[in-house]
Amino acid sequence: MTEDASLSDSAAGMTGLAVRLNGVTKTYDSGVAALGPLDLDVRRGEFLSLLGPSGCGKSTALRLIAGLAAPTSGSVDVARQPNETGGTHAIGFVFQEPTLMPWANVAANVRLPLELANMPAAEADRRVTAALAQVGLVEFVHSYPRELSGGMKMRVSLARALVTDPEILLMDEPFAALDEITRFRLNNDLLALWRDLRKTVIFVTHSVFESVYLSQRVIVMSARPGRIAAEFRIDAAEPRGEDFRTSADYAGFCRQVSAALAPAYEGQRA
Amino acid sequence: MNTSPAAPPRSRSGQSPPLRILLPILVLAMGLVAWELVVRLNDIPPYVLPGPGLILRTLVADWGVLSESLLVTLVTTLEGFVCAAVGGIALALLFNQSRLLEYSLFPYAVVLQVAPVIAIAPLLLIYLPQQTAVVVCAFIVAFFPVLSNTALGLNSVDRNLAGLFQLYHASPMQTLRYLKLPAALPHILGGLRIAGGLSLIGAVVAEIAAGSAGAGSGLAYRIAESGYRLNIPRMFAALLLLSAAGIVIYGLLALVSHLVLRRWHESALGKES
Numbered sequence: 001m002t003e004d005a006s007l008s009d010s011a012a013g014m015t016g017l018a019v020r021l022n023g024v025t026k027t028y029d030s031g032v033a034a035l036g037p038l039d040l041d042v043r044r045g046e047f048l049s050l051l052g053p054s055g056c057g058k059s060t061a062l063r064l065i066a067g068l069a070a071p072t073s074g075s076v077d078v079a080r081q082p083n084e085t086g087g088t089h090a091i092g093f094v095f096q097e098p099t100l101m102p103w104a105n106v107a108a109n110v111r112l113p114l115e116l117a118n119m120p121a122a123e124a125d126r127r128v129t130a131a132l133a134q135v136g137l138v139e140f141v142h143s144y145p146r147e148l149s150g151g152m153k154m155r156v157s158l159a160r161a162l163v164t165d166p167e168i169l170l171m172d173e174p175f176a177a178l179d180e181i182t183r184f185r186l187n188n189d190l191l192a193l194w195r196d197l198r199k200t201v202i203f204v205t206h207s208v209f210e211s212v213y214l215s216q217r218v219i220v221m222s223a224r225p226g227r228i229a230a231e232f233r234i235d236a237a238e239p240r241g242e243d244f245r246t247s248a249d250y251a252g253f254c255r256q257v258s259a260a261l262a263p264a265y266e267g268q269r270a
Numbered sequence: 271m272n273t274s275p276a277a278p279p280r281s282r283s284g285q286s287p288p289l290r291i292l293l294p295i296l297v298l299a300m301g302l303v304a305w306e307l308v309v310r311l312n313d314i315p316p317y318v319l320p321g322p323g324l325i326l327r328t329l330v331a332d333w334g335v336l337s338e339s340l341l342v343t344l345v346t347t348l349e350g351f352v353c354a355a356v357g358g359i360a361l362a363l364l365f366n367q368s369r370l371l372e373y374s375l376f377p378y379a380v381v382l383q384v385a386p387v388i389a390i391a392p393l394l395l396i397y398l399p400q401q402t403a404v405v406v407c408a409f410i411v412a413f414f415p416v417l418s419n420t421a422l423g424l425n426s427v428d429r430n431l432a433g434l435f436q437l438y439h440a441s442p443m444q445t446l447r448y449l450k451l452p453a454a455l456p457h458i459l460g461g462l463r464i465a466g467g468l469s470l471i472g473a474v475v476a477e478i479a480a481g482s483a484g485a486g487s488g489l490a491y492r493i494a495e496s497g498y499r500l501n502i503p504r505m506f507a508a509l510l511l512l513s514a515a516g517i518v519i520y521g522l523l524a525l526v527s528h529l530v531l532r533r534w535h536e537s538a539l540g541k542e543s
Contacts (some may be wrong), residue, residue: 068433089438091437099431103452103535134530146534
């Protein structure tokens with residue numbers, strides 16, 4: 001994200017939008033075209049999934065929104081409401097790996113974004129405890145990452161993303177490395193968190209089932225360079241739970257999305 | 271090592287700690303006895319090969335002069351080691367902040383490392399006061415492993431963690447303090463462990479060079495001096511002290527490394543987890 005992009009927030013007519021991608025492309029230095037052109041509007045408070053196999057540019061899109069990379073062309077706009085929620089940072093990012101500092105305990109890991117923002121200790125303490133409570137890990141504050149299971153590490157990572165009370169939560173295949181049972185539990189916990197906090201969530205996944213279960217909207221991405229191949233609204237009754245996972249509705253949505261995914265990769269080698 | 275408390279005591283496993291300590295001691299004892307026997311049965315004179323018993327008696331008898339020399343050598347080693355640690359880490363940090371500086375200076379650090387210290391020492395003794403020259407020698411030998419290990423550590427930061435720091439707009443100082451230094455710590459400690467032994471070697475080499483010029487008071491000088499006087503038992507006794515000092519230095523640094531890393535690093539976690 002360039003300085004220009006962030007300055008143009010209000011001018012670009014972002015009312016009600018959290019993120020707007022306009023004609024965004026990304027070509028790597030090696031000449032590989034990874035993404036786009038991509039146009040995408042994400043409503044504030046929306047749960048959106050980007051779905052596609054590895055290497056379709058969906059993670060690249062996420063990194064562009066986070067400002068971790070700059071687009072080759074086009075603009076990336078991220079809405080910023082200073083002090084609206086008292087957040088210290090507009091974006092929280094959850095990586096595919098837990099990406100925790102092994103030398104720091106759970107509390108220090110979650111505290112990192114606040115530490116980097118030089119937040120007063122008392123306020124930081126309060127927020128760390130609150131974030132750990134949100135992911136159900138309060139009793140593990142003094143544990144070290146190596147003492148935690150994969151699912152717990154991911155919860156710590158999620159707490160760290162939430163600790164700044166960000167407007168937007170970017171998640172890059174966060175549960176891909178977990179076993180299915182843990183993944184289902186984290187899916188449900190994430191949905192509950194989203195219902196409570198009403199963050200904008202952009203969730204990258206390669207699982208049709210996960211994207212349908214979680215999202216209000218699923219964007220199916222084509223093979224590299226990634227573009228939007230299809231878009232689905234998942235209009236299911238809220239709140240969703242394990243009932244939804246076994247419902248005919250759910251199966252129907254999954255079938256539709258899978259059907260859209262197949263032609264996007266015709267001729268692609270697996 | 272033996273993780274399960276319910277497991278029956280293993281007497282013949284060869285892995286139980288007592289055996290791992292007892293066996294090397296047994297080998298040492300057998301070697302010493304054989305050595306003593308060879309010396310006695312062949313009536314070898316002490317100025318050719320002293321037996322272990324005589325070496326031990328010499329160590330006790332000459333303890334006054336030997337311990338004084340040991341202290342001198344240890345102080346030299348410590349000074350060289352501290353200079354190497356501070357200099358190596360500081361230079362690696364500078365290199366990490368500035369590519370230009372790294373490209374300009376790194377080749378000379380390598381040159382300093384590959385030039386044999388035994389050849390540099392006599393030159394240094396010409397230009398520097400003797401005690402300074404000896405410390406500089408210890409520094410030259412010991413600083414490169416610290417430099418290269420620290421540089422390696424600073425560059426082996428997890429890519430996603432670096433992205434996270436970027437996301438939260440961490441300043442270069444914050445990134446260094448909260449990310450790069452902790453991530454480099456295991457490498458830095460590894461470098462220091464090597465540097466400890468090497469600074470002793472550097473000090474000894476320089477002392478021998480100084481000793482051949484007829485001055486000095488360190489243990490290595492005692493070895494050279496005893497050699498000229500054909501006091502072979504004292505040579506062995508001084509050598510014994512030097513080896514012991516090297517082992518203690520390594521052990522101390524390994525202990526420090528273990529204590530610093532034990533909460534989180536694989537190398538220090540032992541086998542119980």
